[in-house]
Amino acid sequence: MREPNAIDFWRGFALITIFINHIPGNVFERYTFSQYGISDAAELFVFLAGWSIGLATRGRDGQPEPRLITVLRLLARTVEVYRAQITIMALALAMIAGCALYLDNPLILEWHNAGGFFADPIQTMVGVVLLTHQLGFFNILPLYVVLIAIAPAVVLIGRVSRLLLLVLSLSLYGASLVFELNFPAWPGEGDWFFDPLCWQLLLVLGFLSNEATRGSERLQRLWPRLMPLGVVIVAVGVVLAVLELRPDPMLAPEPRLVFTFDKTYLSPARLIHFCGMVLAFQGVYALIAPHVGRLARFLSGLGRNSLAVFSMGSLLSLAGQFVRFQTGGGIFVDISVVGSGLIALGFTAWFVEWRSRRPRPTRKAPDTASPADSPSSSA
């Protein structure tokens, strides 16, 4: 188990922010940083994913692991993320349907894009496994599946030339912005909520920041000096967000997406704001960690187990929405919903680590195992 560190800490922070923002209308929402800037926790999550890919594909001594191992490792991770997405989609749809039945309230069936599944299950079931039918709030993991799936290419190209990787990634991003390229939704019309062709840039930037900084003392000295620039960008972001100043997409010149604040296509304004956030807050963890040991341990624990915590968080925030809806909300409901959610997320992280620490029962060789043993061995 890793010690608490900045990456896991911020990842845990992003996970909690996403959890709270996915219970819309709750009172804590206005205290999340997403309300005070142009970018939000989704950017942080993807950037850190890129950063940790760099860490995960090197050995303890910092040397790059063999290429085949890298490819297989990331392939295994892709399968894991895909499996998580399918599982939480099935559970979410069942929660929505069950809730509508239990409360005798068909309104719930129209919850954030779920209506299509219930109105048209034949096509939509196919769309669910193809990741082209996404529920509102359940659209980050499909992006993540695609990003991890292309990560072997990112890592291998990056080992040949970082500049080449950056140029390729920027070109794909630029082309997607200008020509509005995106993955299609199906059977519904429209596109993916998070465009992987644009968001890959953030993964690559996360990966490259880690790779480039590890060997270069010059860069290590440069980043802290850029902090004031980051602070300025963050301050501008706060002003724009609070005053709700943003370009009118109908008036923006072509190519429109370059100028608007668009989440789907990770428009440049969001990207710049996010980079400003990284520069502004890069030193914060080292500064506060000695004083907030418990918090650092808690958030790092969440961050270490981000996939499980994210999946549970998605389902818990959906449950939280139903609780708020049925009870009518209010400060006490919000405190209990968010409070119990945070405890459950902490438990999830602890449970995953407990499960992996637990000594596995030694298995018999398949030919000697009696049929009665097989169910228990599948756990």
Next chain:
Amino acid sequence: MPAAPPAAAVEALDLSLSPECRVPGSKLYTLARLKAVKAALKEKRPIHVLSIGSSSAGLGASASYPVKLENALEQALPDVQIEVEARGLPGEVASGAGERLRSMVAEMEPDLVVWQVGTNDALARVDIEAFGEALDESVQWVKSHGIDIVLIDPVFTESLADDAYYTEMVRTVQDVARREAVPLVHRYAAMRFLSTQRTTEAHMLGRHFRLNDLGLRCMAEHATRAITLSLLQPDAAKDVGKTDPTKADSNKTDAVKTDHATSETTKPDPAQTGTPGSGPTTAPKQP
């Protein structure tokens, strides 16, 4: 509100609708002018409709709402090419969905936006005032770019019939439609009316779900009715300078199929019998 004439109690059902969807006009819509669609009709170009909302995932099956809307509109406006694009709109109007709406509208530049609004906000129990303001802003924005917009208020379900928050939400959508003088499809009132009708149709999940099914099936027809009747609204006097209103009117009434309900000039159009808080509901001009 003027005293309801006794006739209103037995107000005729709108016979242009399918039998199971028939609702009196006053429960069905509030009309207002649709300038951009009229202009498109006049120029004889295809009408681009952007259908937005929880049922607008835009599914390929013929059973889905956007496809029905397109069919119903094409039936009501023969010789006019209608292209319906449909999008779900994740998120709440009170917290950012308006931004996504703007991006979609900018991407597609439709002539008409049909927006089924309020479900996600009601489920999140957002602050109603914030919802109303955000909705008003979004509607104003769409109008400011010369695009027509029709609102559809949220679904009626008996489990929420006495929910003060929910009825307030429905009222807020109506208020915004009136303030901004845009047509409104009273999905809530229409379904409430349908819920009182005796029916032999059963549903495996019970009455509420039957009503929901029915409401979805009828919504396209109801929206189409509101749109076609809104197209018959005369232009306001202040527009006279820009276009020749009589010419525009004759043009568009050619295009609008005069169906059963509107062709009976002796019978008052359902729209005229008045809705509480309805917008400018002058009688449609007959050719």
